[in-house]
Amino acid sequence: MISKLFSQEPETRVFFATDIHGSETCWRKFLNSGKHYEAKIMVLGGDMTGKALVPIVEEGQGRWHATLLENRREFESEDEVKEFEDSVMRRGYYPFRTDPDEMSELSTSEELRDELFHKEMLGTVERWMQMADEKLDGTGIECFVSPGNDDQFEVDEIISSAKRVRLAEGKVVEFDDFQMVSTGWSNRTPWDTYREEDEEELAERLRKMTSQVTAPPEKTIYNFHCPPFKSGLDEAPEIDEDMRPKHGGRSIVPVGSKAVREAIEEGQPGLALHGHIHEAKGNTRIGRTLCINPGSSYEQGQLLGAVIDLDGGKKVKRFVLTNG
Amino acid sequence: MASDTTTGSGAGDLFQRKATGLLRGWSVLDGFIYAAFAINLLTLGLYIFSFAPFIPDGSLIYAIILSGLYLVFQAVTYASLIAVMPRAGGDYVWMSRVLGGGIGFVLAVTGWWFILWHWVPIYANILNIEVLVPLATIAGFGGIADFFGEPGGMFTASTVVAILASILISLGMRTYARIQKFCFYGGVIGLVIMLALLLFNSNADFVGAFNSHAQDLYGAGSNAYQQTLDAGSVKGTNLGALALGPTLLLIPMIVFFNLWSNWGATLYGEVRGASDFRKNIYAMGGALVVTSTVAVIMLLLFAKTFGWDFYYAANNAYWGGNGPISVWPYPGLFAAFLFDSPILQFILVALLALWFFGWVGSVFLSSARVVFATAFDRVLPEWVAKTSRNGVPYYALALMLLPSIPISYLYAYGENFATYTLDATLVIATTFLGSAIAAAVLPWRKPEIYNASPIARYNVLGLPLITVAASMFSIFLVFCIYKWLTDDTYGINNGQSLIYMAILYAVALGLYVAFRLLRRAQGMDLKMVYDEIPED
Numbered sequence: 001m002i003s004k005l006f007s008q009e010p011e012t013r014v015f016f017a018t019d020i021h022g023s024e025t026c027w028r029k030f031l032n033s034g035k036h037y038e039a040k041i042m043v044l045g046g047d048m049t050g051k052a053l054v055p056i057v058e059e060g061q062g063r064w065h066a067t068l069l070e071n072r073r074e075f076e077s078e079d080e081v082k083e084f085e086d087s088v089m090r091r092g093y094y095p096f097r098t099d100p101d102e103m104s105e106l107s108t109s110e111e112l113r114d115e116l117f118h119k120e121m122l123g124t125v126e127r128w129m130q131m132a133d134e135k136l137d138g139t140g141i142e143c144f145v146s147p148g149n150d151d152q153f154e155v156d157e158i159i160s161s162a163k164r165v166r167l168a169e170g171k172v173v174e175f176d177d178f179q180m181v182s183t184g185w186s187n188r189t190p191w192d193t194y195r196e197e198d199e200e201e202l203a204e205r206l207r208k209m210t211s212q213v214t215a216p217p218e219k220t221i222y223n224f225h226c227p228p229f230k231s232g233l234d235e236a237p238e239i240d241e242d243m244r245p246k247h248g249g250r251s252i253v254p255v256g257s258k259a260v261r262e263a264i265e266e267g268q269p270g271l272a273l274h275g276h277i278h279e280a281k282g283n284t285r286i287g288r289t290l291c292i293n294p295g296s297s298y299e300q301g302q303l304l305g306a307v308i309d310l311d312g313g314k315k316v317k318r319f320v321l322t323n324g
Numbered sequence: 325m326a327s328d329t330t331t332g333s334g335a336g337d338l339f340q341r342k343a344t345g346l347l348r349g350w351s352v353l354d355g356f357i358y359a360a361f362a363i364n365l366l367t368l369g370l371y372i373f374s375f376a377p378f379i380p381d382g383s384l385i386y387a388i389i390l391s392g393l394y395l396v397f398q399a400v401t402y403a404s405l406i407a408v409m410p411r412a413g414g415d416y417v418w419m420s421r422v423l424g425g426g427i428g429f430v431l432a433v434t435g436w437w438f439i440l441w442h443w444v445p446i447y448a449n450i451l452n453i454e455v456l457v458p459l460a461t462i463a464g465f466g467g468i469a470d471f472f473g474e475p476g477g478m479f480t481a482s483t484v485v486a487i488l489a490s491i492l493i494s495l496g497m498r499t500y501a502r503i504q505k506f507c508f509y510g511g512v513i514g515l516v517i518m519l520a521l522l523l524f525n526s527n528a529d530f531v532g533a534f535n536s537h538a539q540d541l542y543g544a545g546s547n548a549y550q551q552t553l554d555a556g557s558v559k560g561t562n563l564g565a566l567a568l569g570p571t572l573l574l575i576p577m578i579v580f581f582n583l584w585s586n587w588g589a590t591l592y593g594e595v596r597g598a599s600d601f602r603k604n605i606y607a608m609g610g611a612l613v614v615t616s617t618v619a620v621i622m623l624l625l626f627a628k629t630f631g632w633d634f635y636y637a638a639n640n641a642y643w644g645g646n647g648p649i650s651v652w653p654y655p656g657l658f659a660a661f662l663f664d665s666p667i668l669q670f671i672l673v674a675l676l677a678l679w680f681f682g683w684v685g686s687v688f689l690s691s692a693r694v695v696f697a698t699a700f701d702r703v704l705p706e707w708v709a710k711t712s713r714n715g716v717p718y719y720a721l722a723l724m725l726l727p728s729i730p731i732s733y734l735y736a737y738g739e740n741f742a743t744y745t746l747d748a749t750l751v752i753a754t755t756f757l758g759s760a761i762a763a764a765v766l767p768w769r770k771p772e773i774y775n776a777s778p779i780a781r782y783n784v785l786g787l788p789l790i791t792v793a794a795s796m797f798s799i800f801l802v803f804c805i806y807k808w809l810t811d812d813t814y815g816i817n818n819g820q821s822l823i824y825m826a827i828l829y830a831v832a833l834g835l836y837v838a839f840r841l842l843r844r845a846q847g848m849d850l851k852m853v854y855d856e857i858p859e860d
Contacts, residue, residue, distance in 0.1 A: 025859055028859045029859055036855070036858065047344070051343040053339040053340075054338045066337075069778035070597030070778065072337075113339050116339075232709075237350075239347060245347055247358075247501035248352075248357070249350050249354075250358060250504075251498045276344065277345075281700060282700050283709070299776070300777070301776055303857055307852055309848075320701075320848050322855070323853060323854060324855065324856055324857035
């Protein structure tokens with residue numbers, strides 16, 4: 001009885017976080033998380049890129065204005081603008097300096113906005129990879145990153161080019177004697193994002209990936225951005241056709257993937273790591289598999305995560321969800 | 325120097341791309357509906373108003389207005405907490421993140437879990453007096469009505485409440501939200517009919533109807549109205565007079581009804597900006613103000629049609645046990661007496677009963693959330709957060725349902741146990757006080773999170789709005805707790821009850837310490853849960 005309460009000595013400590021959506025603060029914290037939690041493996045689930053561009057409009061004579069969270073702000077010095085840019089980046093948005101003419105063009109041209117988004121998103125990921133290379137060099141910590149459904153495909157190339165970060169998407173990666181298979185693809189969402197597909201296609205994708213795993217289930221990790229259907233880790237506010245939460249956000253419905261659930265039920269890996277649904281923080285078991293969605297509070301600059309000790313036993317017992 | 329103003333709309337202020345989770349604003353009306361359901365005038369309101377004769381010099385109407393307006397500070401406090409820490413899930417998470425895991429656990433577990441076992445018989449009592457007994461009486465099943473007035477009936481009703489709440493939660497939030505909305509609109513129809521009956525009938529109409537039905541249904545004498553006045557006459561009752569001291573004394577009583585607007589808060593989704601903050605205030609504060617207004621209109625109509633002296637006397641006589649009718653003087657039933665047809669009477673009471681059925685799930689709902697949140701923090705064991713394949717949180721429900729049954733049994737049959745539960749509101753108010761203190765100190769305890777929030781620029785006299793609102797709400801709660809603990813009027817400063825409640829807090833503390841030690845022995849220091857990772 002007593003032995004059931006205590007796992008064996010951990011062999012590998014993993015820190016997992018996800019859905020940081022462009023938050024500069026969360027990325028900096030993530031880079032420090034290995035050392036902070038004494039984890040030798042760091043895994044960042046999908047959705048690294050931000051969701052919004054915040055224009056800082058030059059009015060002339062050294063004056064600027066911008067609006068964040070519906071608060072309009074006016075600036076009269078470079079320092080004030082810089083401070084504002086930091087607060088925007090902290091929240092996961094991309095600040096950019098512009099003028100009224102360019103604002104007018106951007107407001108009317110979706111193409112221009114898309115171009116700007118691409119430039120800012122990819123530029124940020126590139127800068128983050130450089131930061132990682134500097135920060136993780138010589139630490140002995142292994143860092144895996146897999147993009148999510150909200151991240152465009154070019155992100156993969158940038159991650160691949162990093163020295164201290166390994167792209168995990170679509171691959172079986174190994175650390176110690178564990179194997180991890182990852183994907184940021186999800187089932188269909190109402191937002192028509194970059195990496196989403198029908199359940200049948202997703203099931204096929206997962207089948208192809210998991211068939212490459214050679215480790216026993218207890219030494220296997222599925223890092224699937226999308227949580228399994230009806231797992232409690234996939235509960236999101238129900239929305240109407242106008243994209244408004246129904247019943248004041250009270251009506252919560254499962255939106256996870258049936259294909260992911262089937263893959264977990266069939267493969268029974270020791271651990272399954274998920275994200276995607278920010279409000280569905282939690283953990284559950286599907287058979288022997290410990291499934292975790294640490295949730296996300298990227299806008300607050302809080303890095304929600306999970307510290308998991310892997311001992312290769314039949315069940316992962318030692319873990320904690322964190323609020324870094 | 326930078327300056328700030330708040331824009332009414334985010335349109336054109338930033339460019340968003342298509343990305344998961346980006347939603348348009350939620351409906352304030354929906355938030356309002358659920359907050360109005362929580363400040364349930366028909367169930368909690370009418371029940372607690374019946375105790376007003378214990379403070380006869382106080383003005384019930386002014387007490388409702390004053391507390392309703394003051395508690396807008398509560399709405400601002402909770403709206404602020406949501407704006408700063410959205411998707412956090414409520415009191416436990418806010419307190420544990422800001423004040424510490426131990427404080428958060430002990431206050432949330434007692435206030436949102438243990439004490440709600442004891443609210444089951446309170447809900448059951450309301451089910452009895454407002455639903456089962458009146459409906460059985462109208463339908464001519466006097467024996468059934470008598471049964472529900474006895475301990476066996478009380479225990480049966482408690483079991484019904486516990487099972488009903490469990491079923492509603494098992495159905496999932498989607499179904500429960502729809503049931504609540506149906507009950508709200510049905511209940512509003514009932515309420516409008518009730519108020520119309522009171523408006524369009526005279527006191528003489530009511531006296532005739534009451535005397536007739538009291539005789540037919542309850543075997544009272546031919547002039548039960550006068551007998552009630554004689555039996556329950558209360559000196560000092562004055563509808564319009566504002567005696568400030570006694571009126572303030574009524575407020576700690578009335579919070580049994582109007583302290584719950586925060587149930588209407590929308591906890592999910594990304595906070596889009598200052599407008600979402602204001603929406604939560606409008607939903608919660610609006611429900612407070614509208615419900616208080618309807619309460620005042622209702623009481624004025626009671627005064628007009630029942631007679632204010634009669635309303636007080638009926639309640640006073642019931643609690644004194646010397647009235648001509650032995651059942652609780654349910655104003656909904658009294659209004660229904662103004663219909664001649666028993667069918668119409670039944671329909672009206674049944675429509676008003678929807679206020680109960682839409683509300684009953686709340687007895688376990690927050691408890692389930694707290695149990696889950698504490699398990700995700702690894703304080704409670706992992707298994708308590710298990711769900712079935714259909715998402716039913718069966719262990720969490722069992723942790724609510726199973727203890728509530730023996731507690732209901734003791735409440736119904738035990739000699740003194742009912743007195744132990746007198747502090748049921750006090751314990752929740754203490755939890756709210758914890759959240760209010762967390763809110764007040766949040767700008768200093770979590771400055772980076774606070775400064776990144778849409779409310780960081782709202783100040784009052786140089787102090788953060790959240791601090792001012794939370795401090796005002798804290799003062800209110802401290803006043804109520806002080807009066808509950810020191811004034812015999814409320815019947816709460818009962819030594820046995822306080823000891824019992826202290827035991828509940830001690831159990832919660834013991835659980836926290838035990839699990840923290842266990843986790844440490846297992847190699848998982850729970851300190852990691854709350855530790856902030858350095859950024860640089």
